[in-house]
Amino acid sequence: MATLTYRDALNEALREEMQRDGDVYLMGEEVAEYNGAYKVSRGLLEEFGPMRVVDTPIAELGFAGIGVGSAMTGLRPVIEMMTWNFALLAIDQIVNVAAKIRYMSGGQIGCPIVFRGPGGAALQLGAQHSQAFESWYAHIPGLKVVMPATPADAKGLLKSAIRDNNPVVFIEGEMLYNLKGEVPEGEHLVPIGVADVKRAGQDVTIICHSKTVAPALNAAKALSEEGIDAEVLDLRTIRPLDEEAILRSVAKTHRVVVAEEGWYFAGVGAQIVDLIQREAFDDLDAPVLRVHQADVPMPYNKYLEKAAKADATKIAAAVRRVCYKD
Amino acid sequence: MATLTYRDALNEALREEMQRDGDVYLMGEEVAEYNGAYKVSRGLLEEFGPMRVVDTPIAELGFAGIGVGSAMTGLRPVIEMMTWNFALLAIDQIVNVAAKIRYMSGGQIGCPIVFRGPGGAALQLGAQHSQAFESWYAHIPGLKVVMPATPADAKGLLKSAIRDNNPVVFIEGEMLYNLKGEVPEGEHLVPIGVADVKRAGQDVTIICHSKTVAPALNAAKALSEEGIDAEVLDLRTIRPLDEEAILRSVAKTHRVVVAEEGWYFAGVGAQIVDLIQREAFDDLDAPVLRVHQADVPMPYNKYLEKAAKADATKIAAAVRRVCYKD
Amino acid sequence: MAVSTSDAPKTRRRGTDAPFAAQYHDWLRMMHLIRRFEERAGEAYSIGQIGGFCHLYIGQEAVAVGLISALRADDYVISAYREHGQALARGITPRAIMAELYGKATGCSGGKGGSMHLFDLARGFMGGHGIVGGQIPLGAGFAWAAKYRKTEQVSLTFFGEAAANIGSFHEALNMAGLWKLPAVFVIENNGYGMGTAVKRSAAITDLHLRAASYGMPGVEVDGQDIVAVREAAETAYARARAGEGPTLLDIRTFRYVGHSMSDAASGTYRSKEELDASRQRDPIALLEARMRDAGLLDDAALAELVASVAAEVADAATFAEESPEPEASELWTDVFAPTGEEG
Amino acid sequence: MAVSTSDAPKTRRRGTDAPFAAQYHDWLRMMHLIRRFEERAGEAYSIGQIGGFCHLYIGQEAVAVGLISALRADDYVISAYREHGQALARGITPRAIMAELYGKATGCSGGKGGSMHLFDLARGFMGGHGIVGGQIPLGAGFAWAAKYRKTEQVSLTFFGEAAANIGSFHEALNMAGLWKLPAVFVIENNGYGMGTAVKRSAAITDLHLRAASYGMPGVEVDGQDIVAVREAAETAYARARAGEGPTLLDIRTFRYVGHSMSDAASGTYRSKEELDASRQRDPIALLEARMRDAGLLDDAALAELVASVAAEVADAATFAEESPEPEASELWTDVFAPTGEEG
Ligand SMILES: Cc1ncc(C[n+]2csc(CCOP(=O)(O)OP(=O)(O)O)c2C)c(N)n1
Ligand SMILES: Cc1ncc(C[n+]2csc(CCOP(=O)(O)OP(=O)(O)O)c2C)c(N)n1
Numbered sequence A, B: 001m002a003t004l005t006y007r008d009a010l011n012e013a014l015r016e017e018m019q020r021d022g023d024v025y026l027m028g029e030e031v032a033e034y035n036g037a038y039k040v041s042r043g044l045l046e047e048f049g050p051m052r053v054v055d056t057p058i059a060e061l062g063f064a065g066i067g068v069g070s071a072m073t074g075l076r077p078v079i080e081m082m083t084w085n086f087a088l089l090a091i092d093q094i095v096n097v098a099a100k101i102r103y104m105s106g107g108q109i110g111c112p113i114v115f116r117g118p119g120g121a122a123l124q125l126g127a128q129h130s131q132a133f134e135s136w137y138a139h140i141p142g143l144k145v146v147m148p149a150t151p152a153d154a155k156g157l158l159k160s161a162i163r164d165n166n167p168v169v170f171i172e173g174e175m176l177y178n179l180k181g182e183v184p185e186g187e188h189l190v191p192i193g194v195a196d197v198k199r200a201g202q203d204v205t206i207i208c209h210s211k212t213v214a215p216a217l218n219a220a221k222a223l224s225e226e227g228i229d230a231e232v233l234d235l236r237t238i239r240p241l242d243e244e245a246i247l248r249s250v251a252k253t254h255r256v257v258v259a260e261e262g263w264y265f266a267g268v269g270a271q272i273v274d275l276i277q278r279e280a281f282d283d284l285d286a287p288v289l290r291v292h293q294a295d296v297p298m299p300y301n302k303y304l305e306k307a308a309k310a311d312a313t314k315i316a317a318a319v320r321r322v323c324y325k326d
Numbered sequence C, D: 001m002a003v004s005t006s007d008a009p010k011t012r013r014r015g016t017d018a019p020f021a022a023q024y025h026d027w028l029r030m031m032h033l034i035r036r037f038e039e040r041a042g043e044a045y046s047i048g049q050i051g052g053f054c055h056l057y058i059g060q061e062a063v064a065v066g067l068i069s070a071l072r073a074d075d076y077v078i079s080a081y082r083e084h085g086q087a088l089a090r091g092i093t094p095r096a097i098m099a100e101l102y103g104k105a106t107g108c109s110g111g112k113g114g115s116m117h118l119f120d121l122a123r124g125f126m127g128g129h130g131i132v133g134g135q136i137p138l139g140a141g142f143a144w145a146a147k148y149r150k151t152e153q154v155s156l157t158f159f160g161e162a163a164a165n166i167g168s169f170h171e172a173l174n175m176a177g178l179w180k181l182p183a184v185f186v187i188e189n190n191g192y193g194m195g196t197a198v199k200r201s202a203a204i205t206d207l208h209l210r211a212a213s214y215g216m217p218g219v220e221v222d223g224q225d226i227v228a229v230r231e232a233a234e235t236a237y238a239r240a241r242a243g244e245g246p247t248l249l250d251i252r253t254f255r256y257v258g259h260s261m262s263d264a265a266s267g268t269y270r271s272k273e274e275l276d277a278s279r280q281r282d283p284i285a286l287l288e289a290r291m292r293d294a295g296l297l298d299d300a301a302l303a304e305l306v307a308s309v310a311a312e313v314a315d316a317a318t319f320a321e322e323s324p325e326p327e328a329s330e331l332w333t334d335v336f337a338p339t340g341e342e343g
């Protein structure tokens, strides 16, 4: 297996799927001549030409709609949002058309489209550029929401997303693009809707996704030295949620911490808590605790920003509490 | 006390606040010459003139931004969204500016603005016109989210929202506009952030808001004949959430059903479950159950639509289950 | 065709009759069918057989028929919520449309879409959309797909004049002009967006001039004269199929009825006089006059046409009434694609 | 002033010197201050003293100074994320801005905003916004407030040429034109949006022509000639204060640097040659030449000016470095208004 960055794993997935299916094209701001704002599409213009790797004006609502329209005719667009913050301008097309067109048309018209780009915070980008919206998209029936945490999952899930006949919201992370890992060559497909145990453990389950997976693993490492054996469950897909994997782990550990990058109110973690207390009420030895961003817009100052973010220390502290070890 | 419709209670609140403060103005589509698509602003143009009751082009993003900009200078706009479905087009201004401007400016610039209009489903309006987005707005720090269920609360809360120095998302209901009830005349202010026990009970708590309050009361009535004494707690405000009122009721009844109009995944109910299991873990005699819209885009057909919606029957069934009486 | 960067509005006048005479009868019948269908839908709505919002097309018939009659079978059509007339003109049967308004399983969207969401993929009829302006980028997207596939298909997008003030109009037309997409954007300018007259919602009222911002021709067309509409359509389609890019048509027409069934035809925002004046140039009457002048129509033929249209609409209503409701299980279908058919 | 409905681009040429001669020295000093400030910010960024995104204004100085120097103290200014120069021109001190870039408590946004979010309410400097086009409706909103209050204030809104393709531009300009708001919309046309040249993002490249869609004058201005900028500004402000409505200025300028600190000045999307050519009409050099011609500047005076600017910027950097970080408790403040001060 080759060792690739998360960025190059995405690039490989795009290249392979565009080679495999002529209906797949990539559209967005700076994806072609600039090779992508974060260089995810490097080399694709050269290989596939300007009809399949398309630079757009700054018009998220418009090019999201063009992508959705083309998908309604059977093309399989991959629409890059330079960041998911900007997708707020396009959200009407994602929610009111992509997610509903099959239902409104009585099943006649599908929408095989992938919206992808980095979500959440990077470093010191300020309040408007540092937001995690996965709970919003996951709220909407008709959308799938995928958030890989590793290069291998990034490749395997993007390939599955492009082949999926439904609209997929595919959220990457600017802070993940340089992450290195082993990535299977060629036909490597990770199924949408299947969570992954990134670390097996007996005492407590840390449920995480995307940028909280690495801190969760670090927390688990630290906790193991304190005699707490944590299982780290990476959701990988937020919608459809792998409820069985969650309940399986809870049945084993009886204690849960849910860590996510975004805000707490009606966040993804809240839904997971709802699931667990409903389906595993008697399995629980302690309330489920959550780790998430401070309930404020993201500040620019680096110390305030660090204090606002979910991290390994906060996850470990929450784990100690659910294990009554604090 | 006069008996007014919810519509006229809102109209009275607008009129009184516009009389009280010359900085308050109403802007939106059809609010002036047409008296509002749902006639909430009837007579206001006549009384206050075209600078304070302003018809706009169909440009939600633009007039939301104009409202936010004017609020940054100290005016107190009330921006009507003909329905909250259309506010998806304006959500960037609500989330990226109104909710963040005070924080980003280090506290210099406030945004005393109310965005108001009907949310959720009416009757057979189809998938694009039948959506409840309160969990989205409640997710965002910097926004308050208010959802009155009765004429009295509609008047009292709208007056408080207009006087609030923060952006307030004020969600009404097309199906509520004709609802009649007693409304105190004049200076009737209902504080934002305070829930209201609409029916006291001992056995179980039904937590609801907006359009699920009436069905919750009907369910409670039906259940009382079965010997189940349900408390009906109307949240009235989603954000800030009245956590004390919720925990107080749970401490009394030990059983909870949360009923909301919208979808379940990361809905308002999920957050309430998170709160309760975290803060009242040992008080609970049964898992909290939720009642919500079917997890599909809203269908047009009237029978399918009825089947999709939360109603008294579904609430009563959920109550029986948490009471182990089914 | 006039490019819109000059000031004078270009109004397309009645063209020569010759090229279209053979089609007048079909056009007339379709315009009568639309009008009668809408009248019947209005009746059904007022007695509760149709629910939700219902926006009628009466008065605007020549716009849909003039434009859609010139399309190829594989072209795309998309519209807003006032789309019954366009759906009929595109060949969706009155039965399938009426059944959809009734929410029946036999409706063109299986009863799940309703009046605002009519679809027929086989005919390239892509909706039926409820968010003002939302269909404009979608229409550009069909044109993008046609260019991508090199099919010389045209994408025809209808929207009201009030939608010309929303952001998606600007973004979609800019990209369509930039990429020379085979798209035709039709402003169905009936003068009002709900209760708001054009001059109260747009900084300029000659909306065809906005085409200049997007490097495409902008043409004002007399929407009550079906021949003028048809001529403008053919010029625009030829341009699109030739790869020369999109066209913006500002088609002036009238809505004889209220915005929707819950809005009066006149009173609050327009006077009875204005409404009556608008009826003076009725698109159906104009074509009938044209046909009589050309000796192509007499009373008997007209009576027969009207009768057959009435029968067809009556049949559609009966069909809708007698059709079954969707199965309860339909609530849960069509949210996602059937699994196992990945691309 | 030329209304943009005709084809020929109107370029404002150097005007007569007389009216402004007295202000040349201040303008020149401010342009030097902006350039030196930006150079210093770039240095600080490259050694990690400044984080996040940092978009420099070098090359565009005459635009900010020419426009803002003509404003009243109570007017409003709003911009995007490339706003250091406008903030300086509006009188926010180099100390307060540099400290904000460093994220310090003494910054003009208390360290919470950063480079993209500079604010100073007392000076009517309303940000510093990061969503392309997002500030355009806000600028229209300030103009609405001025009209509402009858203050004759002007609202000046800066945005890049790439922002002229986004929906908020269209919606805001239409309402501004419709309501004759006292707004001036400035396209800072530096030819590129990140790596995309105007001709690859806009269907027409003479963006001032878009004003015709909104019933307002559209003027193309030479943005390297501060006198031309100032003249265009005065005409537009006079029009706005007189209640005649908004103006769209398409000001042609150059960005000498990369889009942000993480983008090279030339290479991928523009050639070294193009970049060098653009420097031939440097706004600072042009004003210096104009002043020397008029006998208003000599080497000694220039040396003194440059030295004082360098000292002021050095002082700002020292101030920023030595300023305290915000208190940890600041994380939780400013989310909501302090309670007890309801309106
Ligand atoms: C984004 C959005 N805003 C508001 C509405 C409510 N609405 C429905 S139709 C309409 C008027 C549209 O007028 P026009 O575009 O001229 O089309 P017409 O109804 O005249 O055919 C409005 C405001 C909507 N559906 N979508
Ligand atoms: C809505 C939105 N889309 C994309 C971006 C990313 N982005 C930031 S600046 C920029 C280019 C803007 O170019 P222009 O408007 O010409 O301004 P300039 O940078 O040249 O001053 C882009 C695409 C953004 N911030 N907001």
Ligand SMILES: [Mg+2]
Pocket (backbone or CB within 6 Å): C160, C161, C162, C188, C189, C190, C191, C192, C193, C194
């Ligand atoms: Mg109209």
Ligand SMILES: [Mg+2]
Pocket (backbone or CB within 6 Å): D160, D161, D162, D188, D189, D190, D191, D192, D193, D194
């Ligand atoms: Mg630029």
